[in-house]
Amino acid sequence: GNSVTQMEGPVTLSEEAFLTINCTYTATGYPSLFWYVQYPGEGLQLLLKATKADDKGSNKGFEATYRKETTSFHLEKGSVQVSDSAVYFCALLNSGNTPLVFGKGTRLSVIA
């Protein structure tokens, strides 16, 4: 079946530090991959996406590259800000009626 594994949190970083949140997936075929972000007390917002191998999704300084050979979609940001503190979810969507499947989420706290 389809599944997503992402690194356990919480992750605590100082402002301007480099961020990596690891995400690997298991799926048949060629799923689309997503990162969603949930700010405190809010809903889920789509952060970035990639629909095929070697695609790079990017938004708000965050990037992730769809690596089919390692079944990974790691999230990176070169310099985090306090406002990036949130829970980040990696997710995949396969073909047919299978729904969006999420990883368990990684809480990021950025301190000034």
Added chain:
Amino acid sequence: DTAVSQTPKYLVTQMGNDKSIKCEQNLGHDTMYWYKQDSKKFLKIMFSYNNKELIINETVPNRFSPKSPDKAHLNLHINSLELGDSAVYFCASSQPSAREGGYTFGSGTRLTVV
């Protein structure tokens, strides 16, 4: 103009009560979903409707009943509420091209059963 709106945002109720959560989307999407987020932030699909037709029904107690009067609305009715039903419930919608655009989520309904 909110794309996917849920009401209420907070719901506190006693065990044994029956409650409903409403969801509406103004995006013209064909498919709508309900997800449950537990206290550890884990998100799990509950139901999915495509143009008013149920297409996904995960292992959810039959006390939970979704209702879709039209493709812009997907409501969730819960009978005989239990303590374990306390969670945040998210509604979402998508186009057939969801693999391109992903899902759009509402802001969630925090249900607390006391």
